[in-house]
Amino acid sequence: MxxxxxxxxxxxxxxxxxxxxxxxxxxxxxxxxxxxxxxxxxxxxxxxxxxxxxxxxxxxxxxxxxxxxxxxxxxxxxxxxxxxxxxxxxxxxxxxxxxxxxxxxxxxxxxxxxxxxxxxxxxxxxxxxxxxxxxxxxxxxxxTGVIAKPPYVSMPKEVHFVHEQNYIGGLSWFSEKRSLNTIEVSLIQHAVDTNLVGMQLMIGFAQVANNKEAQQHFVRGMKLSKKIETELGDILRHSYIEPPATHAGKATNSTVPPFSDKLMMYNTSLLSTFGLGSNALGGAFSLRSDLPLKMLQLAKDIYSLAKEGGKIMIQNGWLEEPPQIEDRNQLTKK
Missing domain, CATH: 1.20.1260.10 (Ferritin, core subunit, four-helix bundle)
Structure with a gap:
């Protein structure tokens, strides 16, 4: 009460x-x-x-x-x-x-x-x-020089408006893609930066997981983080921008688990949710048409990973149920 x-x-x-x-x-x-x-x-x-x-x-x-x-x-x-x-x-x-x-x-x-x-x-x-x-x-x-800043650009001296329809192009193989604008660079840079940390986190989780399905899930998460980092990094390189990288923060060779599989699975689920939100934001604010498509493709992979993770957590009794709304259909049947 x-x-x-x-x-x-x-x-x-x-x-x-x-x-x-x-x-x-x-x-x-x-x-x-x-x-x-x-x-x-x-x-x-x-x-x-x-x-x-x-x-x-x-x-x-x-x-x-x-x-x-x-x-x-x-x-x-x-x-x-x-x-x-x-x-x-x-x-x-x-x-x-x-x-x-x-x-x-x-x-x-x-x-x-x-x-x-x-x-x-x-x-x-x-x-x-x-x-x-x-x-x-x-x-x-x-x-400490562990993370790299986003690239510097020349400061704008004039205000311009978009008049050409090809500004939002990018899907045609026969047309040259325009260079990225600063909004697009910032969103891609952020996604690459976070997936570098996520990839190392997944590598460590995969090394120490006791549950076989969880271990395979972390390997899949590791590979997906690498895929996102590589494919979005290639988009930056096409505009002659070097994607972020770091020499620190690597997983060691330890195979002794510091955390329960339940905790590691929850952390992975949280990162997947964050990744979905970041991809949606990146797609929504990108004007070059190939970028929302790329974000959508990656979001499908992230969603698939998150869905698989939910199934593993349920199977092992690791998913604590959120507070429920009253089931009026069931109550009225009584």
């Missing part, structure tokens, strides 16, 4: 807090593993950990006040502290940069779907925290 004096949670508020609980408890397990022997940039990881812990505690408090069951999410059983490192130097910073990127988008969206003041404030604060972690981790990676 609810003990809150506030208006009851709406379905969207309940859903978004539930999803945040899942994501934040997963992040806590990763950070516990990273912090075990992390000396460099330890303060950054501790800051991310303490903030995530407070977010989880606040969601628990809201749910308890509403008389709602606390989700299971991910617990200490999903992480093995003290096992050999699965990733080499700087991957941890690259990983939290990627996850804070995802959080920034998710929490900003959740804030616009919230109506109760305390829930709105929760997601506004969570968005600001994610942006801060993203800023700090990006600065670290730039200072």
């Amino acid at each position: 609810s003990t809150s004096k506030l208006p009851p949670l709406t379905s969207s508020e309940l859903a978004n807090l539930w999803m945040t609980y899942q994501e934040k408890t997963m992040i806590l397990r990763f950070l516990e593993y990273f912090l075990e022997d992390k000396q460099d940039y330890k303060e950054l990881f501790e800051l991310y950990y303490s903030r995530s812990l407070k977010r989880v505690a606040r969601i628990k408090e809201i749910f308890e006040n509403e008389g709602a069951v606390i989700p299971i999410g991910f617990t200490k059983d999903d992480v093995n502290i003290g096992v050999p490192k699965l990733y080499d130097h700087m991957f941890e910073v690259m990983y939290i940069r990627l996850m804070s990127q995802i959080e920034t988008g998710l929490f900003a969206l959740h804030s616009t779907m919230s109506y109760r003041e305390d829930v709105r404030n929760f997601f506004v604060e969570a968005t600001a925290e994610a942006q801060d972690i993203y800023n700090q981790s990006t600065q670290v990676l730039l200072e």
Whole structure:
């Protein structure tokens, strides 16, 4: 029974807090593993950990006040502290940069779907925290030369309008594709950058997974990340732009799992969802007609991977069911 004096949670508020609980408890397990022997940039990881812990505690408090069951999410059983490192130097910073990127988008969206003041404030604060972690981790990676900036271009001196229909061309084999505009470069660069991290994450997961189906799923995710990085990188090269690359953040040769298969499958599912959203954004804002088509083809592959992952999670009892709307058909039959 609810003990809150506030208006009851709406379905969207309940859903978004539930999803945040899942994501934040997963992040806590990763950070516990990273912090075990992390000396460099330890303060950054501790800051991310303490903030995530407070977010989880606040969601628990809201749910308890509403008389709602606390989700299971991910617990200490999903992480093995003290096992050999699965990733080499700087991957941890690259990983939290990627996850804070995802959080920034998710929490900003959740804030616009919230109506109760305390829930709105929760997601506004969570968005600001994610942006801060993203800023700090990006600065670290730039200072250490681990990530490459997008290319520089000449600054525009005049305003131009498009008058030729071939500006949106690109599908014909017989016409020369125009060079990319800066909007298109930024979206492609972002996709390549995130898939470089995702590919190494999948390589490590594939090495340590105990479940055979999960292991094969991670191999497929690894190959898909490589495909996306290669095909989008080729589009950049066609405009004489070198795609981003990094010397750091590789998977080691360890085969000892630091995480449960359940946690690794959830993380892969989260990245697939993020990938679908990024591809949709890239396709929507690209004016050269071959680019939305390429994004659509890649999105189909990502969706297929996500669907396969959902089946594996269900088969193994790893997929925690979100809060359900009342089934009125069933209730009225009684």
